[in-house]
Amino acid sequence: MLMMDLFRSYLHQNRLPLTHQREAIAMALFEAEHHQSVDDLADLLRGRGEHVGKATIYRTLNLLVEAGLARELDFGEGFKRYEHQAGETQHDYLICTSCGKVARFRREAMDRLQADVASELGFAVQSRMLKIYGFCDACAGAESSGQAVGSPASVGAGPETG
Amino acid sequence: MLMMDLFRSYLHQNRLPLTHQREAIAMALFEAEHHQSVDDLADLLRGRGEHVGKATIYRTLNLLVEAGLARELDFGEGFKRYEHQAGETQHDYLICTSCGKVARFRREAMDRLQADVASELGFAVQSRMLKIYGFCDACAGAESSGQAVGSPASVGAGPETG
DNA sequence: TTACGTGCAAAGGCTTTGCAGTCGG
């Protein structure tokens, strides 16, 4: 697997050993379709008969992030999630505040906008995180929560961390 | 103050009392120019001679968020920040990963892009959170961190939560 | 062999919660 080779390469360059645990954790993340939490990975590995301590999972994920092979995400659930990052192009997220569903999308226009703003304000871009919150198809119409005052609901305070 | 009236109105509508503490906390947030952490607010209030427990600050901030008068932010510092939200238009953030500086900006194009994507994927938008990470003017050229493998650095994994 | 990794449990840091006393309306 390509990503695994990149990881091996990273470790080698930094004179770090490729342990059985690191390999198992990296494989699990690389094979996963979606954003995994540390617990997701722990369960997944346990199911394969691999017993890996959570501390090691945390440590390895940080390594993968430093290597540029994984990305840390926070959908406001109270814990982090991780997704592998091949040489993939940047993508953005649409999140349902009702059921938690996360949809990814990509728009060239978004990249241009980012570049424009950054150059205008004198920033050298490294990355971005765009999360659009709302109700997905399935959840539309099932609202409830407390009434907001003042501003129109369409621009009301959204969950961030939330 | 306008925002204070909105808060009063919200409390009244929900039959909740406007206590001295709630008023002090709300005032402190409404008067603040930038995103405040719970500790910032606690210090600020203490400086004014108001002794308010942190639990109460947390509880009141949640109330303000529910009322649509405040927005919860997470710049990956390990704690949340809050900014008041008048009837203000949505804005986005540019964050320096070196010094932590946060710049806000606004682009009509961003609103249009958001609307387009949402309607295309069948989402009813509530809000969004866009954070662009990079180096600000002042910090440009002071890089260090570990070498990423594979993909170009310009799209490398960025700090989210981070 | 030797530096680095791993697991476990304890420690940390932010946020929430339980409870007795207090207060707004």
Place this chain on the structure above:
DNA sequence: CCGACTGCAAAGCCTTTGCACGTAA
């Protein structure tokens, strides 16, 4: 007066850290 609030301290959670033992190269 009654329901809701406040403060404090304790509890919760996720994540990091210390340490003795194990392991890649």
